[in-house]
Amino acid sequence: MSVYGLELALYDITTKSLVRKQFIATPDVAVAGYALEADEQAMLKDLDVGRLLDVGVSPMLTLGLWMCLRGPQTLLDYLEAVAGHAQGRS
């Protein structure tokens, strides 16, 4: 899929509480609802924000996803996770 398919999944997880709850409870079921390749599903389930940035996902969404799942007090952990990765499409 294009990067937009990944972005749609991230957008839904970050902005729709029901999708987010399902992703937290049963991530395999949640990501299966999107037309994603296996490696794309893995990036999401692993919360691999560095790779998500690498493939061009908006940094607005990678940051938003992290904050939704890990909490706003974990910004420094996020920065550690994206350190050394290329700039995504903004």
Add this chain to the structure above:
Amino acid sequence: MAEIVGGFLVSHDPLLFLNPRKEDASRPLAAYAAIRARVVELGATAAVVVGADHYILFGPNCLPQMAIGIGDVQGPVDPLPGVPRGAIASHPALARHILEVGQDEGFDWVAAGTMAVDHSVGVPVRRCLPEDGSVATVPVYLAAGVAPLIRPRRAYALGCSIRRAVDSFPGKERVVVIGSGGLSHWVGLPQMGRINREFDKIVLDAVERGDAESLMAMSDDHVLEHGGNGALEIRQLLCAMGATQGGGRVIDYVAWPGGVTGLGFAELRSAA
């Protein structure tokens, strides 16, 4: 007739309210309070608040270049300590007039009958306008955070259209226009936390001179390199500058260590 009586530029860094590093935030918060006092002094009755979506309102299924709330307004949807949420007093008649004047002039607004704003509009509404709802909000979104971005020159031209719309609105509204956008900041990128004071000074100096042309002349590549993806929000500043047509004065600038943004606050004069 209605008139634009002034404008403001504000930052909307959510970390100012989340404050994970527990830094003293009193100085930037005082800048918001100073703007609120000026809004009251100007006798404002309505505020056009120009924000940038952060992939919160609009998803990859629809990414509008320019959007306006013409009905009910609420928010911000992203909870922040110290920023009230819920219904926001809106001004459907003025919003619809801005939309219709824009349509006549070739601006294809996206209209939202209900709009749940994010922090880019919610922070200035809750911090810069009176808490009693006496200044009604017209929320405007310009694509500055998610590509495809509105062209800076188009954002400025839209501000000029908003000015013409206010001038022709049949009423006695006293309108302020708030451009809500950060100066230098790198959102979600490995450089997040970097603040480029030199870039920020160039932007604020241009604001004080009323020199929109020099801001519009900056390429996006230049802004990305020196100000980060967050500084692409100079589009919001340009829209407010187009609406006010005057120079300005910097209220405060703080490279606040608790956040990730050069926090700039300025007042814009409305041209006679």
